[in-house]
Amino acid sequence: MIWVDTIIQGILLGGLYALFAAGLSLVFGVMRLVNLAHGDLIVMGAYLILVLVTLLGLSPFVAVFVAMPLMFGLGWALQRFLLNRTLGDDILPPLLVTFGLSIALQNALLEGFSADSQRLPTNALTTASVEIGSITLGVMPLLTFASAVLVIVGLNQLFYRTEIGRAFRATSDDATTASLMGIKPANIFATATGIALVIVTIAALYLGLRANFDPNIGPARLIYAFEAVIIGGLGSLWGTLFGGIIIGVAQTVGAAINPEWQILAGHLAFLIVLLVRPRGLFPRAND
Amino acid sequence: MAYSVTTQTPASRITAILGVILIVVLLALPFFAGRGTIQDMFFILTMLVLAQLWNLLAGYGGLVSIGQQAFVGMGAYALFGTVILWGFDPVPSILFAGVAALVIAVPTAFFAFRLNGAYFAIGTWVIAEVVRLLVAQWKTLGGGTGTSLPRDATRDMWFVETIENTLGVRSAAARDILAYWLALILALATIGGIYWLLRTRRGLALAAVRDNTEAAKSVGVDAGRMKWIVFLSSAFGTGLAGGLIYMQKARISPDAAFSVTDWTAYVIFIVVIGGIGTVEGPIIGVLVFFALQSLLADFGSWYLMTLGVLAIVIMLVAPRGLWGLLSERTGLHLFPIRRRLSGGKLTTSEE
Incomplete structure (x- = not known):
């Protein structure tokens, strides 16, 4: 029974990793850009929520809705004025610019908030749990997982049911032809990164509510997100959720055997998938 | 008249001589x-x-x-x-x-x-x-x-x-x-x-x-x-x-x-600032990096932030780095790898 419990906890943890990964997946899907600062943007989102909570006395669940438009604006501007200039055939500029951004952001947070661990204020809801049979599930992990599913359903709807989604797909397939149809790729890319940062804000809320965070944890979140995307297969959002679950289960099972093996077990699961199915479990894109 | 393919330039010959002197000084x-x-x-x-x-x-x-x-x-x-x-x-x-x-x-x-x-x-x-x-x-x-x-x-x-x-x-x-x-x-x-x-x-x-x-x-x-x-x-x-x-x-x-910062981030910044894809770039980069470190090391995270921003700016403004800028302006190559054809006159088949 303890194993069933461990695996269910792992699946729910996978929801968090899928939230980390969804934004990365979206940006890659639309413009083939891998943002190495993704993890640091999640941490920055958590600090933004913390600031709103402290300054305005809001509940984190309200603060996240205030933070979302701010993060959208930031993502839009970041893409429009910085990252768009790096797109092209050469892979070096986007990689090196986002890597520089990652280091700069990390140290800006360090300067602004010190290296001390922070946590978003919790209330009764965040520590509550429900009993299902003989298994106790935390409300927070359940909420995280439900949010991940909602985000992925939402993104799929956005991609396949709306005008902006059609523009995303068209630009992703062929930016030049799309621009002949009156679409401005620069703005489409900016909107996509804006939406990705809205998802980042949701991920940041759960990151901050569930555990301590400090300016240095960004790169590890990027790595989990990346592993989830690769395991799921590029371009598949449901695959990304599944990839997150695999990392989550591997980590909780690893931790159950030996607490020191938690992170290692997640990475090893990723390497095994890479060995057996190099293109991920549900590949869709060809690159 | 024979044609020859050379990679040496006058600058590279001077570099070689100066390089030998520099190596002797560094050894001593x-x-x-x-x-x-x-x-x-x-x-x-x-x-x-x-x-x-x-x-x-x-x-x-x-x-x-x-x-x-x-x-x-x-x-x-x-x-x-x-x-x-x-x-x-x-x-x-x-x-x-x-x-x-x-x-x-x-x-x-x-x-x-x-x-x-x-x-x-x-x-x-x-x-x-x-x-x-x-x-x-x-x-x-x-x-x-x-x-x-x-x-x-x-x-x-x-x-x-x-x-x-x-x-x-x-x-x-x-x-x-x-x-x-x-x-x-x-x-x-x-x-x-x-x-x-x-x-x-x-x-x-x-x-x-x-x-x-x-x-x-x-x-x-x-x-x-x-x-x-x-x-x-x-x-x-x-x-x-x-x-x-x-x-x-x-x-x-x-x-x-x-440490990813010490052994990869710094290294990437050195190469990007100096000039990626050249032998000269990392040499310039490491000198700039050392100078910046001597100036800013006391400021802790400001130092890394400056390096990060500098790398972004250089990647956007001068993707070939400081050496690339210099080399473009002056045509200077200290470690030339480009093969150049020289000697003889171009002749056509009618002659």
């Missing part, structure tokens, strides 16, 4: 410089080695690795392992450091080459994390907290006594001088080796693969093999540098030896 440096200068020069030279090797990977091979700390850390731990567990002298153990890095580079390449472009970058990072977590489990070498080189191993190190007697310095200073000379040899061998590689047929193949993989394949270049050669030789050199750096530090921990 411990005879007149203080211990602080020697330590600074050791830092500059080892960072230069790491930067040249990363530049070989990314600038020439198109393989942007963020996992170089795997090879630095593995090399360093291999050195500590051979010294502590097998009782070897630290100096020859540096070779084991290179071999150990080479050994883990094979599975790393096997996994990472399954990923393309940007995903290759994060893939190498994941593998470096795996190596760090595994090494942290190695209890005989201190596990997560790390360990030091035994005192008698560092005291009786090869050449140290000779240096002590010849230069009349204390044992600790003599060890720094030994490390400095080894770093100088490694730096010269790395620059020389890379320059030699780039001027051979393989270098031409490498440039062709970087510029257009498909076109290079169509004229018979084995692109996959070039990637392996570049990745493995870079790992070997990085392992040697890692072993040497930690032989000088004499104290190791997994977090320090596998």
